[in-house]
Amino acid sequence: MSVEEITAEDGPRERILAATAKLLSEGGQEAVSTRAVGAAAGVQAPTIYRLFGDKQGLLDAAAAEGFAAYLSDKTGLEPTGDPIEDLRAGWDLHLGFGLANPALYLLMYGRQRPGATPPPAAVAGTEILAAHIRRIAEAGRLRVTEERAAQLVHAAGSGTTVTLIGQPEGQRDLELSMLAREAVIAAITTGAPAAETPGPVGAAVALRAALPGTEALTEAEQALLREWLDRIARSQ
Known part of the structure; x- marks a missing residue:
């Protein structure tokens, strides 16, 4: 799933993983930060920490x-x-x-x-x-x-x-x-x-x-x- 395919029905975990995959594809591991992922997935950093540690x-x-x-x-x-x-x-x-x-x-x-x-x-x-x-x-x-x-x-x-x-x-x-x-x-x-x-x-x-x-x-x-x-x- 890409960021463009994210819908309102997708849960936060799915949106976060899709955003992470998109950032990886575009900029490699260096492009992945909790701030960038949160902005792309439409979630706050605490949600990322709660789901993934x-x-x-x-x-x-x-x-x-x-x-x-x-x-x-x-x-x-x-x-x-x-x-x-x-x-x-x-x-x-x-x-x-x-x-x-x-x-x-x-x-x-x-x-x-x-x-x-x-x-x-x-x-x-x-x-x-x-x-x-x-x-x-x-x-x-x-x-x-x-x-x-x-x-x-x-x-x-x-x-x-x-x-x-x-x-x-x-x-x-x-x-x-x-x-x-x-x-x-x-x-x-x-x-x-x-x-x-x-x-x-x-x-x-x-x-x-x-x-x-x-x-x-x-x-x-x-x-x-x-x-x-x-x-x-x-x-x-």
């Missing part, structure tokens, strides 16, 4: 709204028969959101504080990425652990996006994203199902992905087997 709380809420907007696009992607192509599509969608919403993206990904609890939408985004990686593992195409693969994709994808945001819009080297994406995919996947590749690592990764579908083991036995398989997968 302080400016940091307001920015955190704006980041949560940003994740929710991003997820509304990402969850609309229909899985295909090729999980690696789906990962490519997810990467490109992530980049496109960042370039279309640079100030919001930097708020979402450039201000993460160690130990801070991520917003629910951020957790949901992590789960979507994990699901992409799980499908690759189930297809026998993952060469590293699911956790390492997800961390690498997240780190490379967000880092590439932040780098491109920092380049002048008319001079952005979009090929950088393609090169980074393909380098990550090459690092975490195999050219053929891992089960067809000799060696224990690929077999361990594939079996680890299939564990949730088995009922032959108790929960404790599954936990122990996961630990062993993870150890094998990390041994390469």
